[in-house]
Amino acid sequence: MATKNKETQPKITDILGIDFGSTSTKLVRIKKSGSNLTLVDADVMPTFEFSNDGKEPKLNVPKKLNAPYAAVAVTGQDSHVRFMFISSNLTDARAIQQRVSKSLSLGREHRVGYSIVERGKDELDHKVLAAGIPQVEVQAVRRLFADNHPSNISLEISGLSALNSFSHTPAVQEAEGIVCYLEAGASSVFVSFFLNGELRLVRKFDHGSLFIQRRIQDVLNINEDDALTVLFEDANPLLDQSLDPISTMTQEISISCKFVERNENSRIQQVYVSGGLSYSPYWNYTLTEIMGVEPQVWNPFVPNGMKTYPKGVYGVESMFAPAVGAALAILNSKS
Numbered sequence: 001m002a003t004k005n006k007e008t009q010p011k012i013t014d015i016l017g018i019d020f021g022s023t024s025t026k027l028v029r030i031k032k033s034g035s036n037l038t039l040v041d042a043d044v045m046p047t048f049e050f051s052n053d054g055k056e057p058k059l060n061v062p063k064k065l066n067a068p069y070a071a072v073a074v075t076g077q078d079s080h081v082r083f084m085f086i087s088s089n090l091t092d093a094r095a096i097q098q099r100v101s102k103s104l105s106l107g108r109e110h111r112v113g114y115s116i117v118e119r120g121k122d123e124l125d126h127k128v129l130a131a132g133i134p135q136v137e138v139q140a141v142r143r144l145f146a147d148n149h150p151s152n153i154s155l156e157i158s159g160l161s162a163l164n165s166f167s168h169t170p171a172v173q174e175a176e177g178i179v180c181y182l183e184a185g186a187s188s189v190f191v192s193f194f195l196n197g198e199l200r201l202v203r204k205f206d207h208g209s210l211f212i213q214r215r216i217q218d219v220l221n222i223n224e225d226d227a228l229t230v231l232f233e234d235a236n237p238l239l240d241q242s243l244d245p246i247s248t249m250t251q252e253i254s255i256s257c258k259f260v261e262r263n264e265n266s267r268i269q270q271v272y273v274s275g276g277l278s279y280s281p282y283w284n285y286t287l288t289e290i291m292g293v294e295p296q297v298w299n300p301f302v303p304n305g306m307k308t309y310p311k312g313v314y315g316v317e318s319m320f321a322p323a324v325g326a327a328l329a330i331l332n333s334k335s
Contacts, residue, residue, distance in 0.1 A: 012331065012333075013032045014029070014068060015327045015330050015331060016066075016069065016327070017029075017070075017073070017324055018323055018326065019072075019158055020048055020072065020073070020074045021047060021158065021322075023186045023276075024045065024047055025045040026322070027065050028041075029041050029065045029327075030324070032331045037306055037328075037331065039301060039308065042313050043065060050141070058144060059144040061150065066150070068149075068151065069153050070153070071152075071153065071156075072154065072326060073157065073162075074141060075157075075158050077137075079134070080204075081130070081159070081190070082103070082129075082131075083199075083202045084128050085126065086128055088123065088124060090126070096114065097114065100114045104132050106132045110132035111133050114129065116128055117198070127199075129202055131156075156325075158185065158188075159204060162183040162274055162321040163181070163202075165298075165322075165328055166272065167194065168332070171272060171298075175194070177267050177268065177270070178193055178195050178260060178264060179195070179270045179271075179272070180193050180257070181194070181272045181273075182275075183274050184209070184275040184277035187207075187208045189275075189277070193260045201259070203256050205249060207249055208276075209277050214227075215245035216238065219245040230282065232279060232280050233281070253287075268292070268293055274297070274319070275318060278297045278298070278318045279297070279316070279318075297317075300318070300325065301324065304324070
């Protein structure tokens with residue numbers, strides 16, 4: 001996961017956030033003036049098929065989105081995410097990096113990064129969010145920016161990038177009780193929990209809307225179009241027959257919820273959802289059954305001060321959360 005070169009780059013105030021998703025590519029150009037953020041433009045492009053032979057098409061950014069720098073989020077088909085605890089005796093960044101890499105056990109074929117969620121005090125361990133992306137995917141992304149314009153200066157996993165659009169807002173910082181946030185796209189689901197404005201747990205599930213769609217097809221013995229109708233319009237064929245095609249996945253999410261509630265001695269009070277699945281009545285009904293709280297679709301623009309955006313974004317705002325989060329991670333950087 002690339003970071004800014006602090007010695008050679010000025011404070012960045014104009015950046016393009018890009019989310020290379022499994023089914024589409026979302027782009028947002030955001031400018032910062034003082035503490036104010038402005039969305040210059042947003043767009044959706046076809047998905048990019050990464051390969052190992054270097055034959056990916058080069059990224060051709062529309063003129064209105066042509067910022068000098070880019071911050072990238074990728075689905076990360078073989079990415080790994082883990083919320084871990086490491087000894088607070090480790091204070092040097094290099095030593096922490098080595099311990100994180102060893103704990104993930106991914107080897108040199110993965111690029112590993114981490115963020116200290118909470119530094120350990122009085123012999124308590126550091127709370128660390130660690131992630132690893134295959135090196136081949138990192139190299140594939142770099143090849144898209146071969147002409148160095150825009151200059152790609154960061155790379156994150158989409159599910160974690162979306163947290164940057166959410167974690168610092170009043171929805172988290174001013175909330176009472178546990179707040180749950182789910183970024184659910186075509187290939188994966190990320191579930192995160194916050195209490196008192198602090199991240200408590202993150203889990204990644206390697207199943208998204210495509211998996212759920214196929215499970216609905218199998219359970220109801222219907223074609224793809226009908227399965228999409230059930231998933232995004234009318235779930236009654238499933239509910240009327242009390243069918244649960246994703247019971248294993250929902251059980252794992254339920255276990256995570258109960259673990260956090262028990263560990264923090266608190267209850268889930270708010271649930272926010274983003275990504276393509278956030279517009280699925282079946283998905284939101286399922287989450288309500290698990291958590292006892294009706295999910296709210298997350299809008300990454302308005303809570304971050306961007307109240308004006310293109311008409312094409314209206315109604316699908318949550319799908320831009322990773323792209324917005326990638327950009328905000330750079331714009332809100334204190335360095």
